[in-house]
Amino acid sequence: MSETKRITLYGAIDSPFPHRVRLALEEAGATYDIIWISLIYDKPEWYEQKVNVGVGKVPYLVYGGPKLNPGDAPSPETVQVSESLVINEFLADIFPDAHLLPTDPALRAKARLFAQYVDAKFLPAFAGFVFGLGTPVEGLLAAIEGLQRMLPAEGFAVGEWSIADAAAMPLLMRLNQVLELKPSMIKRDAAAQVVEALASPRFARIHKYTADNVARPSMAKTWDRVRLVYSCGELHDAQRRSALVQAAIDAETTKRIERLMKTGKLNSDLTIPVPVQP
Numbered sequence: 148m149s150e151t152k153r154i155t156l157y158g159a160i161d162s163p164f165p166h167r168v169r170l171a172l173e174e175a176g177a178t179y180d181i182i183w184i185s186l187i188y189d190k191p192e193w194y195e196q197k198v199n200v201g202v203g204k205v206p207y208l209v210y211g212g213p214k215l216n217p218g219d220a221p222s223p224e225t226v227q228v229s230e231s232l233v234i235n236e237f238l239a240d241i242f243p244d245a246h247l248l249p250t251d252p253a254l255r256a257k258a259r260l261f262a263q264y265v266d267a268k269f270l271p272a273f274a275g276f277v278f279g280l281g282t283p284v285e286g287l288l289a290a291i292e293g294l295q296r297m298l299p300a301e302g303f304a305v306g307e308w309s310i311a312d313a314a315a316m317p318l319l320m321r322l323n324q325v326l327e328l329k330p331s332m333i334k335r336d337a338a339a340q341v342v343e344a345l346a347s348p349r350f351a352r353i354h355k356y357t358a359d360n361v362a363r364p365s366m367a368k369t370w371d372r373v374r375l376v377y378s379c380g381e382l383h384d385a386q387r388r389s390a391l392v393q394a395a396i397d398a399e400t401t402k403r404i405e406r407l408m409k410t411g412k413l414n415s416d417l418t419i420p421v422p423v424q425p
């Protein structure tokens with residue numbers, strides 16, 4: 148594809164998966180529109196009926212066609228891509244000059260293995276811990292350690308920044324946020340143990356890796372916690388603001404858990420054994 152066409156991303160503020168795509172778009176210096184979908188409250192019916200048909204998950208990327216507004220169906224001549232890791236590969240292809248993936252085949256393979264580890268191992272451990280479903284502290288730490296082992300001595304997952312980093316960072320950011328804000332679903336003693344372990348020399352490499360990613364403008368522009376804070380009403384008093392953020396996270400988490408208990412599914416991809424109700 149020689150010239151870049153209009154890009155529309157359908158995303159949700161609290162979801163790590165569209166965040167992956169936003170990181171890649173920012174790193175590519177792309178111009179794009181975002182249409183926000185509320186997943187928890189008032190998920191609009193048109194999204195599953197007209198956009199990500201029959202699936203309804205975010206992210207969803209539309210490439211080409213005229214400007215889209217909420218409620219529009221993308222025109223049939225557009226390219227439509229789902230699945231965050233696949234979308235990011237697509238972005239690497241349409242923005243070759245941005246080097247979202249290295250050119251060396253060995254490094255490309257490493258980048259893909261890293262992303263695959265994130266989804267296969269880190270994501271279930273993260274979700275099980277964050278949603279209070281019984282991932283033990285050591286299970287979570289082992290998953291983070293596995294990620295850490297895949298990192299080179301310095302720099303990003305494959306040296307230069309790549310979409311492998313976009314795969315991992317949205318989850319690491321949300322884990323850190325949960326450890327800091329401790330919504331009510333999180334067991335406080337477990338959170339304290341994780342915080343202490345992550346601050347220890349055992350996790351020095353992932354600590355530095357996270358800091359290196361946080362320092363990038365792409366993260367500053369896309370980290371949704373800021374949006375969540377501002378969506379709470381442009382408050383300036385830090386204490387009140389963090390109480391409101393905590394309340395919002397608690398409310399969202401509670402809704403998610405209620406839905407999980409009813410359906411047995413965290414989302415359409417991820418099933419976590421639900422404890423049997425007495």
Ligand SMILES: N[C@@H](CCC(=O)N[C@@H](CS)C(=O)NCC(=O)O)C(=O)O
Nearest residue numbers: 162164186203204205206230231414
């Ligand atoms: N494997 C997918 C996961 C996407 C996903 O599960 N998105 C969730 C939000 S975290 C979603 O849109 N769920 C639909 C819903 O909750 O209604 C990806 O990487 O894009």
